[in-house]
Amino acid sequence: MLMTTKTEKKKTTPEQIGLAQAALERAHQLIRSAQRPLLICHISPDGDAIGSMVGLGRALRQRGLSPILACSDPISPAFSYIPGIEGIVGKIEDADSFDLVITLDSSDMERLGHFPNVPGFRDVPLLNIDHHATNLDFGDANLVDRAASSTAEIVLQLLETMAAPLDADIATALLTGIVGDTRGFRTNNVTPQVLEAALRLMKAGASLPNVARHTLDTRPTAAIRLWGEALARLQCQGRVIWTSIPLAARRAVGYTGDGDASLVSFLISAEDADAAAVFTEREGDRIEVGLRARPGFDVAQVALQLGGGGHALAAGCTLPGPLEEAQTRLLAVLKASLAEQRTKREM
Ligand SMILES: [Mn+2]
Numbered sequence: 001m002l003m004t005t006k007t008e009k010k011k012t013t014p015e016q017i018g019l020a021q022a023a024l025e026r027a028h029q030l031i032r033s034a035q036r037p038l039l040i041c042h043i044s045p046d047g048d049a050i051g052s053m054v055g056l057g058r059a060l061r062q063r064g065l066s067p068i069l070a071c072s073d074p075i076s077p078a079f080s081y082i083p084g085i086e087g088i089v090g091k092i093e094d095a096d097s098f099d100l101v102i103t104l105d106s107s108d109m110e111r112l113g114h115f116p117n118v119p120g121f122r123d124v125p126l127l128n129i130d131h132h133a134t135n136l137d138f139g140d141a142n143l144v145d146r147a148a149s150s151t152a153e154i155v156l157q158l159l160e161t162m163a164a165p166l167d168a169d170i171a172t173a174l175l176t177g178i179v180g181d182t183r184g185f186r187t188n189n190v191t192p193q194v195l196e197a198a199l200r201l202m203k204a205g206a207s208l209p210n211v212a213r214h215t216l217d218t219r220p221t222a223a224i225r226l227w228g229e230a231l232a233r234l235q236c237q238g239r240v241i242w243t244s245i246p247l248a249a250r251r252a253v254g255y256t257g258d259g260d261a262s263l264v265s266f267l268i269s270a271e272d273a274d275a276a277a278v279f280t281e282r283e284g285d286r287i288e289v290g291l292r293a294r295p296g297f298d299v300a301q302v303a304l305q306l307g308g309g310g311h312a313l314a315a316g317c318t319l320p321g322p323l324e325e326a327q328t329r330l331l332a333v334l335k336a337s338l339a340e341q342r343t344k345r346e347m
Pocket residue numbers: 048049105131149150151181
């Protein structure tokens with residue numbers, strides 16, 4: 001997005017500044033004329049959804065507004081270190097008492113859960129703040145920067161435009177978004193600007209070690225037991241590493257969270273692998289497949305072929321069971337795709 005200091009502005013082109021500044025000022029204007037905004041983040045909220053919403057909510061409250069923070073899904077207790085998280089509501093009766101809706105980290109209305117269906121919702125002006133490449137610009141105003149690391153980074157720029165003072169609580173919430181979405185500053189959209197944003201948040205009182213520990217290095221014990229079950233079945237062959245999690249194993253360890261507890265991201269760290277797959281058996285004879293690729297390879301095309309989607313390095317799909325069959329089917333497609341990708345590289 002745009003830079004905020006005068007010296008930095010000179011380095012960007014006038015068009016970039018014009019667009020982003022206009023969007024920031026429009027967002028500021030909407031917030032200035034609001035008294036009771038409704039902030040909503042996406043379903044299955046992650047650290048960026050929650051952090052950007054809670055950080056913005058606290059800053060607005062300090063300016064004398066009375067924001068309500070909402071999410072259609074329950075908030076994981078893993079985020080309870082973020083001050084202000086306890087105030088998030090799961091539902092509202094109607095939108096009549098609100099004068100502005102601000103959506104955070106949501107690429108479309110579907111991701112807002114049930115809120116767009118409450119009476120009066122469509123009559124309230126909507127400010128859409130997001131960084132997803134797939135954002136549909138569904139707001140009356142859209143503060144969308146597809147190159148930003150996180151929605152939290154955009155919220156920080158908005159608060160700076162508004163000259164809103166940062167405190168340690170706001171900074172902790174926003175740093176959670178940046179650290180979570182960049183997996184600790186390791187994704188390929190991490191620029192010096194992202195590090196500078198994190199630096200400003202640390203100067204405002206956020207602790208990077210604390211946020212990193214909670215966001216990246218804390219998980220339910222049952223997740224580790226689940227990994228244990230899955231790792232006991234690990235296979236590695238032809239530069240593909242994979243394993244599966246049968247429903248019975250999942251029940252035996254009492255894991256109630258989503259998917260494979262990020263096991264597939266761990267598997268791709270194997271130096272002998274160009275791709276990793278985890279097959280998770282779910283209720284209803286569905287097999288969820290998580291795929292990861294080493295940089296230079298692309299698993300999105302494999303997922304797409306089988307009705308899923310994602311990015312080159314991280315993708316997924318859902319296949320019908322039984323587990324063994326889904327595994328055989330996907331591995332055949334994956335191995336063929338990798339062989340083709342290697343041939344193309346050698347040409
Ligand atoms: Mn995000």
